Amino acid sequence: MSTVEGYNFAYLDEQTKRMIRRALLKAVAIPGHQIPFGSREMPLPYGWGTGGIQVTAAILGPEDTLKVIDQGADDTTNAVSIRRFFARTAGVATTTDTEAATVIQTRHRIPEKKLREDQIIVYQVPQPEPLSRLEPSRAETRRMHALAEYGLMHVKLYEDITRFGHIAISYDYPVMVNGRHLMAPSPIPAFDNPKMDMMPALQLFGAGREKRIYAIPPYTSVKSLDFDDHPFRTTRAPHACGLCGADDSYLDEVVTDDKGGRLYVCSDTDHCETRRAAGHTGSETPVAEAAQ
């Protein structure tokens, strides 16, 4: 695809990119700490990844290969349009292959494949403040972060155990970064939380509407909050992927008919395709494909 004329490389002007990069440097210096930045209007609505797209634009170079996923999938509207946006405004190579990508922008998932040191993952964040639902005042939450007063978050966990018998947070599960800052990991499933711990790749988080950037440098400890007698546990649907047979990946539940038919498939489409190409099959693999 050819690059469109009249735009700076990767859409944003260089001054804006410098401003975002300065925020990113501060964010990396204080893992998990939210840095305010002058979020720009982007040609997509708030909630569609305006923060992530600005971070990606600021770090993208001409030699980069970009992958964009939405709920793990490379072929959903949001992922396709952001990928095409950068292909047209920056002329960078794009891919759906997790291994080939140098920059991965993601909404709500971390790829199943382990990321490497030469990769950067950019998260789209709707609400960067983990305490937002517990403490309405931002002035107060900032003070709580400054003084590391995080007892309130445990009150929320306490309430969950009291009401449901277990901690019932399935996504955006709060984490403690580097033993100091409480952080919202963006709405990734709690299943993905352990992948953030000591990840070799740089993790960047952009919240466009809330105008905040934060980051986790490579090899930083990320611990999910829990109680000693109610340790953090991941959950996944108790099935194997219907297409590739994987029994360790995070699954989507797809309704297939109106008679209660269900298909469980890997939410990470690249992971599923790679496995199928390697000859793995599941219970629902089409016969023609299985025969190949």
Place this chain on the structure above:
Amino acid sequence: MSEGTLLSARGLNLSFGAIPALVEVDADLWPGEMLAIVGESGSGKTTLLNVLSGKLRPQSGVVWYRDPQGALHDVHAMPAPSLRALHRSDWGFVHQNPRENLRMAVTAGGNVGERLMAQGSRHYGDIRAAAIDWLAQVEIDPARVDDLPRTFSGGMLQRLQIARTLVTHPRLVFMDEPTGGLDVSVQARLLDLIRSLVRRLGIAAVLVTHDLSVARLLAERIMVMQRGVVVEAGLTDQVLDDPRHPYTQLLVSSVLQA
């Protein structure tokens, strides 16, 4: 600062515009004793409580606090993190309206456990056991540990607030009209409860009240305030039985004898 005091204030001054709220106020509190601050509304009682607890900065004067190690701290010169840590652990604050202090959307157990969790308790079973124990101590049925505070009566809310405050075994509790807004029979039970808890745990307390009978029942020492000035201070029985200052005399004589 006098020898052995827990909290000590010297020369406190604070005025809101032209209105003097505190004029050269001195106060001392020894460990394990209860000090009542009485006076009519607008006399500066609550302002004094807020200044003593570090919530409000005086225009001049100093408040000293002696920590368990015996070191003295100027409350208003303390860095914010230490002062907040003090309010979370060694100190407690009981508001007149329990709704100000409690989290109404969190169960009774969560409310009592919050200070424990803020101090770093990370064992659900222990926190819950402490919450149940404290509910029993403030005479709330432990079976209600999972109920929301909005299903509690006014007197129960106040007792829940007390449990929540005392769960970390503070050495010093500030109480702002703890029995205000409760009917007389509930008040009597609550006063009884506060008195027995404070005695048993050896807590020192500063109690603001406009009710002389509350002061007489709970406090060893009393300070009478009028327009920001402490007009009389001393042992409760002495001051109330033999008031020297005309204002105190007026105050005592205006109480209806039952």
